[in-house]
Amino acid sequence: MSQVLKQQDVTLGVWGDEMRLSLRASGVAVLSLDAGSVNALSNRVIDYFSAALDFIASEPSIKAVIFSSEKKNIFIAGADIREIVKIDVLSEASALSAKGHSVLKKVTELKIPTVAAIDGICLGGGLELVLCCDKRVATSNIKTKIGLPEVNIGLIPGLGGTQRLPRMIGVKPAVELILSGEPLDAELALAAGIVDKIVVSNLLDASEEVALGMIASKFDRSTFAQEREKSAEEKDGGYEKRLSILKMSDRMIRIRTRGLVPAPRRAIEVIEYGLVNGLEAGINREIEVFAELAVSAMAKNMINFYISQEMAVQTALRTMEHADRVTTCGIIGSGTMGLEIADIALQKGINVLVKGSSPEKSASAVQWLNKRAESRLDGKTADEAILPASVEAADLNDDLRPAQLIIEAVPEDTDLKNKVIFEVARAVPPGCIIASNTSSFAISNLSQFSNKPERVLGLHFFNPVDRMPLVEVVTHERTDAEVLKTAIAFAAQLGKIPVTVKDSPGFLVNRLLTHFMAEAARLCDDGMPLNWVDDTATQFGMPIGPFCLFDELGWELSSRVCHLMHEKFGQRYLPPIMLNNIMPYGLRGKDGGGLYLWDDKGKRLEENVEFLTKVNITVSKEKPDEATTTLIRDRLFLPMVDEASRCLEEKIVRKARDIDLALVLGVAFPRFRGGLLRWADDLGLDYVVDRLNEIYTKYKPAREVGGYLMNLKKEGRRFYGFSNN
Secondary structure, rough: EEEEEEOOOOOOOOOOOEEEEOOOOOEEEEEEEEOOOOOOOHHHHHHHHHHHHHHHHOOOOOOOEEEEOOOEEEOOOHHHHHHHHOOHHHHHHHHHHHHHHHHHHHHHHOOOOOOOOEEEEEOOOOHHHOOOOEEEEEEOOOOOEEEOHHHHHHHOOOOOHHHHHHHHHOHHHHHHHHHHOOOEOOOHHHHOOOOOOEEOOOOOOOOOOHHHHHHOOOOOOOHHHHHHOOOOOHHHHHHHHHHHHHHHHHHHHHHHHOOOOOOOHHHHHHHHHHHHHHHHHHHHHHHHHHHHHHHHHHHHHHHHHHHHHHHHHHHHHHHHOOOOOOOOEEEEEOOHHHHHHHHHHOOOOOOOEEEEOHHHHHHHHHHHHHHHHHHHHHHOOOOOOOOOOEEOOOOHHHHHHHOOEEEOOOOOOHHHHHHHHHHHHHHOOOOEEEEEEOOOOHHHHOOOOOHHHHEEEEEEEEEOOOOOOOOEEEEEEOOOOOHHHHHHHHHOOOOOOEEEEEOOOOOHHHHHHHHHHHHHHHHOOOOOHHHHHHHHHHHOOOOOHHHHHHHHHOHHHHHHHHHHHHHHOOOHHOOOHHHHHOOOOOEOOOOOEOEEEOOOOOOOEOOOHHHHOOOOOOOOOOOOHHHHHHHHHHHHHHHHHHHHHHHHOOOOOOHHHHHHHHHHHHHHOOOHOHHHHHHHHHOHHHHHHHHHHHHHHHOOOOOOHHHHHHHHHOOOOOOOOOOOE
């Protein structure tokens, strides 16, 4: 219940601990939100918001109202997705969206001017509230981010975003914002027409000034809205042009998503419906489609994955608060990986010392990094420019002494890595951490070449470093707990998402990826057409097929890793016949011809049929039937599930969500499936185990299902909790 107070010059009402309404001397009221950690629009908050709006509408002393937040760097982060993910009934999802709409409608029906005062995150339902206000004032705070990210969790905006945004800024920019899911900073939001004014400080005072200006000008909301909508339509080029924009966007999104993810296309559908049939009809259609998506398995998978990712991010940030901060890092190796890691560190304000294989290569690396830094400053004012940290050449190992953490990123040669660690460990202070970026060598073995093995671990970055968010933090038995903390914090400093992995051949991601690629090759060993295998993988949602990936990674590396895994894990990693047949040809893959032909820019062309014929690999112009497609899918991915369960049994990682997080972020396993193990749960572990037994019996190499997975089935459990059986 609200508690209405008499001292109108201070507080008019308080709703729970979440919402407070105060009145300024000017007659402008401020409704401020302070709910949970991120101001999520939960059912409880929406109820309070509704009550507060009823009070505002009935209070004659209020001349205008400002909507603001008590939280630093957060306006409203959006709806409470933890509530949404629990809804399984269509009518409940519809009721939730309709309830939110009814409350926001109260904002649009207030007889007084309304202003949104935005500082920090303003996403999803937060932006949809903002769109209902007459004016919007935002801070220039770098944390101010404004957007509609719902498509990234399998939904569409559910509180009017598909209807009000196109009418405010035009269909084309609205579609771009909704389909990308990427937020705008304050300057871009101002340019787009979402924000009316930007201030550096004194946000409430500036918002009050805007409100008083509307009062003085006798602001007419209806006239203003009509003029704004007319202007937006003219900017789009008229009604017919708007429909053309939507059709073109639909074609583009169908190609981009391969029809696997429905939310972007449903968003376009709802936008068009509203333009054709009017605002109210559009809102009703938005409620229907939002509800359909909210109860779908796909949206639940994407929401659950998002929650897992946020948990990992927040854990890393909390670790960063209690760990030593790295101010200077050393990079040994001036190849692509070393330079890209150094570049990211510089962008995050970390000083870098680079040591190449020669003074000339060190100097060249510094020059390249400085040029990259300068290019980021081009066209920016002194206020906008973020000056990078410093980068220097480290010609001798002693030059690395100022670094708190050193990453070796030299080529994958065990003798070379051992030599680097041996020499560097004895040249730097005892407290320095040495991290290897190796993708395949045991960290426990590398650590033995240091005089402080407890201060050696793995930091496995993924290529390309600037786009891949995952870092595997690899520990061995002697890793010091504080060293691990600092390494996790360092990954967070770089803006990466760390997953802690116990030392094991291939660590986590490469171990599972090798399994996937080996199974693909075995399918070809058994006569399955190569294009059927690659097509099935991409139709499942993988970004590229396994044979395209073989070409991209290089056949020599792929073969070496597969043989290494066979040596460590035995029969289930038996190298496929296909690998052994191909290797004598010295196939180089993408850089010099592979199973596919590639152009000079690295774009994949058609299959290299002439070479495929030499090695007895088939390609078919026919399409596989449904049973064959399912068999290919199961042979590609179910043995991965089995291997992932072994990783849990061996405690390579602690939880199923760590595996799913790593595979989605590390190799782009389809996010809409929630990850490998959540997909297995959706299939049902009875099916998974029975199908694996069939595959392992019928196809080489002969194997047995792992004990961990068998026990899950036997006990009626799932990777994520208990089954419904």
